[in-house]
Amino acid sequence: MAKSTFKLSDINNLDPNNTGAWPQEAKIGACVIAVLLILFLGWYLSISDKQTALEGQQAEELKLRGDFEKLAGKAANLEPLKQQLTQMELMLKQMLRQLPSKTQMPDLIVDISQTAKATGINTELFQPLEEVTKDFYAEQPITLRMNGTYHQFGTFVSGVASLPRVVIMTFHDISLAPREAKEGETPLPPGTLGLQGTIKTYRYLDDEEMAKNAAAENATPQGGQASGATVPQGGTP
DSSP states (O other): OOOOOOOGGGGGGOOTTOGGGSOHHHHHHHHHHHHHHHHHHHHHHHHHHHHHHHHHHHHHHHHHHHHHHHHHHHHHHHHHHHHHHHHHHHHHHHHHTTSOOTTTHHHHHHHHHHHHHHTTOEEEEEEEOOOEEOSSEEEEEEEEEEEEOHHHHHHHHHHHHTSSSOOOEEEEEEEEEEOOOOTTSOOOOTTOEEEEEEEEEEEEOOHHHHHHHHHHHHTSOTTOOOOOOOOOOOOOO
């Protein structure tokens, strides 16, 4: 029986529709290629899913590492920030101590009223309202209605700022408009302005008052809302 010989150059002569007539070597080679192709496709499909999962895990690792570095940086700066906060609290207490005390407040109200009178302002109403206590300070609203010139009002504000005790005075709902004499009133000088609204001045709370505030806040029922401190806006113009 003659030995079959198959050369690579004979591949082009193979009929894909009649594989049964292929030489033995071609059949074995085709089977080997098919098996390798199946193994490759199986490996590729299995590995591609794992590759995608791996890339996702690597991205998550980078994100977590970045978050860790940020938190580590904040932790490293925590102690200096605590020291800075302590210094700011001490500075705030020192600044508050420059405000009038509870016993000085009545005299301060009188001084503000006398300052307005000394500048020539006609005070129609100067009525202190109920004091409002905050966390670490108290505000004293004063409703007023005054008549005077622009220069007199400027002198009044400057005079309040020059009082011996540090005074913070803020204006709320203030209106300033030309003022004309009403029927039966004494004629007003030209350029008279009418000022009306509310001013607020502030004092610091002593240790006893702050302790009472803290006790009242701690006694607030759960779910209740304790009043928060409102930092006064503005200052002496």
